Amino acid sequence: MYKRMKLVDTVRVAPNLLGDDVRVSVKDALKAKLEGRVDKNIGSVVAVTDIDEVGEGHILVGDGAVYYDVTFEAIVFVPVLQEVIEGEVVETVEFGAFVSIGSMDGLLHVSQITDDFMSYDGKNGRLLSKTGGRSLAEGDRVRSRIVAVSINEREPRDTKIGLTMRQHALGKMEWLEEERRPKSEQAE
Missing domain, CATH: 2.40.50.140 (Nucleic acid-binding proteins)
Structure with a gap:
């Protein structure tokens, strides 16, 4: 069964991916991280469709990337018994x-x-x-x-x-x- 879900995750955006539009960079990083991934609780992430909210970016010592807390929408496939x-x-x-x-x-x-x-x-x-x-x-x-x-x-x-x-x-x-x-x- 395909579902449209609202999810929250933290995503790492590498320095070379940071551009003029943070939302585009965050969406690209989310796609690379999650699309095709299988999770027992949510199923298989088919596509990241929309970014709802991007939080403040955080930089960790020794890592030039920026970490964002993101609320986004995704299409997931969940195999359901008896479906x-x-x-x-x-x-x-x-x-x-x-x-x-x-x-x-x-x-x-x-x-x-x-x-x-x-x-x-x-x-x-x-x-x-x-x-x-x-x-x-x-x-x-x-x-x-x-x-x-x-x-x-x-x-x-x-x-x-x-x-x-x-x-x-x-x-x-x-x-x-x-x-x-x-x-x-x-x-x-």
Whole structure:
């Protein structure tokens, strides 16, 4: 879930970044510091959008930079348990598919794709159902539900988000379109 949040932080602005407009320098320093950062409490900072207030600058002995207390607005992505999300398959592997769900990727384990057994076709880079004639490959759009979240602040790449498509109204978009069509059209 994307959220617009008002946050407070202290930011270091290096001497070479100080310009005519302090707000621009502070915003650039905040972007460099926070965008792409993952925090357990607020999620993944996608973008610093606006600076509300810049406090007095402080200079520490031995450091030529200026430290500002800043109140600002940011867009953050917070994966929420049981949230239904749509994303794109970015990679298929033997044990499942990785789905891009915004600023993070989630894992769709093979056991959570369909009720049918799924096998990996490494030659074509896709997952195939044993009896249903369905496949899942890179670039496919899917709708899934978040069933597990484990955020790792220190190593954001180790953050784990588990997904499922084994519920009603979830799955590959093409499968959902097929299910919506009347039975008479499906037979044609």
